[in-house]
Amino acid sequence: MADAHGFDEFYRTTRGRLVAFLWGMTGDRAEAQDAAQEAYARAWQRWGVVSGYADPEAWVRVVAWRVAASRWRKARNRTLAQRRHGPATTVPAPGEDTVVLTSALRRLPMQQRVALVLHHIGDLPVEEVARQTSAPVGTVKARLSRGRTALSALLRDREESHPA
Numbered sequence: 001m002a003d004a005h006g007f008d009e010f011y012r013t014t015r016g017r018l019v020a021f022l023w024g025m026t027g028d029r030a031e032a033q034d035a036a037q038e039a040y041a042r043a044w045q046r047w048g049v050v051s052g053y054a055d056p057e058a059w060v061r062v063v064a065w066r067v068a069a070s071r072w073r074k075a076r077n078r079t080l081a082q083r084r085h086g087p088a089t090t091v092p093a094p095g096e097d098t099v100v101l102t103s104a105l106r107r108l109p110m111q112q113r114v115a116l117v118l119h120h121i122g123d124l125p126v127e128e129v130a131r132q133t134s135a136p137v138g139t140v141k142a143r144l145s146r147g148r149t150a151l152s153a154l155l156r157d158r159e160e161s162h163p164a
Contacts, residue, residue: 007047011040014057018064026068035071039064104154112147115140 015036022032039060043050050056082088094102105113111133118129119140130140 003047003051006051007044010043010051010056014060015040018057018061021061022064022068025065026072031068031071035064035068038067100155100158104151104158107154108147108150111135112143112150115143116147116151119144 018036018039019029019032022035023029026032026035042063043056043060050059053059105116108116114133115129118124118132119126124132126137126140126144129135129144130137133140135143
């Protein structure tokens with residue numbers, strides 16, 4: 001296990017300088033804090049090696065700057081893509097039926113929900129659902145049958161308690 005006390009002390013004594021550096025470089029305090037947090041998480045994962053470096057703070061600073069630069073590049077690329085292709089098309093809000101169905105699906109056991117969604121919404125044959133879920137075909141058929149029965153009951157209950 002990494003030397004928790006040594007890392008804690010390192011973090012306490014270097015965090016302020018790192019965030020100040022990143023803030024100055026990015027101009028965004030929240031972005032600086034996020035990049036610093038990611039860099040310290042990576043340092044913790046490798047603390048056995050990083051703590052042996054002549055200047056662990058320099059390693060963390062380089063990692064943090066690369067994290068911040070990578071985020072900046074991704075944001076820039078999104079902006080360029082939007083300029084090139086225009087803003088993303090707006091997606092209409094889901095209809096009431098979609099909300100009701102999604103709510104009912106959430107109440108099913110996970111394995112039944114996965115089988116139903118892959119088969120009926122994803123339009124996959126039973127054999128492909130079996131392959132993707134690593135379950136025998138017979139098990140998938142049972143999950144589909146039980147899931148449809150349970151879903152039907154949930155939707156019927158909803159309809160009875162909320163008539164149109």
